[in-house]
Amino acid sequence: MRYQTLVRKAALVLAVSILGACGDDDTEQPTAEGWTPPAIPANPNITPATKPVPVDLRFDRLLYASGSSARVTLALPEGATTEATMAVAVASPDSKDAEMLTLERTADGTYATAKGLPIDDSAPVKPQDGTLRVAPGELIYAMFVVEPTMPGLEDAGAGLVADFAIIQSAPLTISDLLLPELALTDDENLSLPGARPVGTLLREGTLPVQVATSEVILHTKSQAELDRFLEVAGGELIDTLPGDDDVYATHLLKVDPSQAKPESLGQLRALFGESDELLASNEQALQILAL
Known part of the structure; x- marks a missing residue:
């Protein structure tokens, strides 16, 4: 994201x-x-x-x-x-x-x-x-x-x-980025009632990180920025959290990661100079990163 x-x-x-x-x-x-x-x-x-x-x-x-x-x-x-x-x-x-x-x-x-x-x-x-x-x-x-x-x-x-x-250039092959054994907890590949979906991401040379795959925290300067994100990402506002300053508002949002394009992660990461290997325990973790 x-x-x-x-x-x-x-x-x-x-x-x-x-x-x-x-x-x-x-x-x-x-x-x-x-x-x-x-x-x-x-x-x-x-x-x-x-x-x-x-x-x-x-x-x-x-x-x-x-x-x-x-x-x-x-x-x-x-x-x-x-x-x-x-x-x-x-x-x-x-x-x-x-x-x-x-x-x-x-x-x-x-x-x-x-x-x-x-x-x-x-x-x-x-x-x-x-x-x-x-x-x-x-x-x-x-x-x-x-x-x-x-x-x-x-x-x-x-x-x-x-x-x-x-x-867009040649898309990544998503299956090449998936390694289910990376899962930090056993519930990552289970769909339990009321549970928050999660997945694990691993960049080469770093420790694995577990991320929520249907929620994001968004910092905005205006209501218009929040509305724009909700429009583009198809999200839903869950809560507005206390911020550290008066400039940014902090929002917890529920999103649908399936509309993202993880096959374009190679190009998106390249913009930030990232060329190291990236792996994920499930596709949803890649989707939330690409959202």
């Missing part, structure tokens, strides 16, 4: 002083429509925002398969604008392809793509042709330039808000 949650938070708000052109050199490459596609430079000057930014930009998922379509949503502070559309750039720093998406205003005031952006690893690299060329295993970025003249964004604390997603 920690992977997808931390990945999202790490990418949501980036302050970028200069965006490089979409290419390997320092020249801009305008398209036929007169739009210069942005990209992440080889050595970008990126610093995290020092305070919460009132802009929420999200892909509709963290992992996309090649051949699928990406969708993006954008939420601005109430009263920031009444424009019918907003523009968001989506780019692949590996292929150098980029697309400018038009997001339409919805009934609740947020903005969303009217149709998905096709992802194709065999498409030509042609910015603004309606298809994003990106290969399995690579990342894509959605970027929204913060306009400080908008009400509510005068002191936003960031020049750019971004989110990223991963293009």
Whole structure:
């Protein structure tokens, strides 16, 4: 569970002083429509925002398969604008392809793509042709330039808000990660009435850890963050626990780990530099880790 949650938070708000052109050199490459596609430079000057930014930009998922379509949503502070559309750039720093998406205003005031952006690893690299060329295993970025003249964004604390997603590569074989003998207690593979399901995880060079496989503890800064997690993960709030400070609220949630994709754990772990062997006593333990 920690992977997808931390990945999202790490990418949501980036302050970028200069965006490089979409290419390997320092020249801009305008398209036929007169739009210069942005990209992440080889050595970008990126610093995290020092305070919460009132802009929420999200892909509709963290992992996309090649051949699928990406969708993006954008939420601005109430009263920031009444424009019918907003523009968001989506780019692949590996292929150098980029697309400018038009997001339409919805009934609740947020903005969303009217149709998905096709992802194709065999498409030509042609910015603004309606298809994003990106290969399995690579990342894509959605970027929204913060306009400080908008009400509510005068002191936003960031020049750019971004989110990223991963293009799925070859999936892991789950059976290769399972070792039932790892179970720390005999009840891990039993379904007892009223019992809390558990499983054991073991990383190479560490001690085994038993984890609950249908519950998570989530720390949030706002009710909106909690609502978003419950919406995406299909969770249910069990209790709100006393926090250590006034910034974060701590929630105990019941979740359904079966909707997670443990076969993508290799890519998720790689984002954190983890390449050591991972084993689990049951599949549910892998699912809760991937949630």
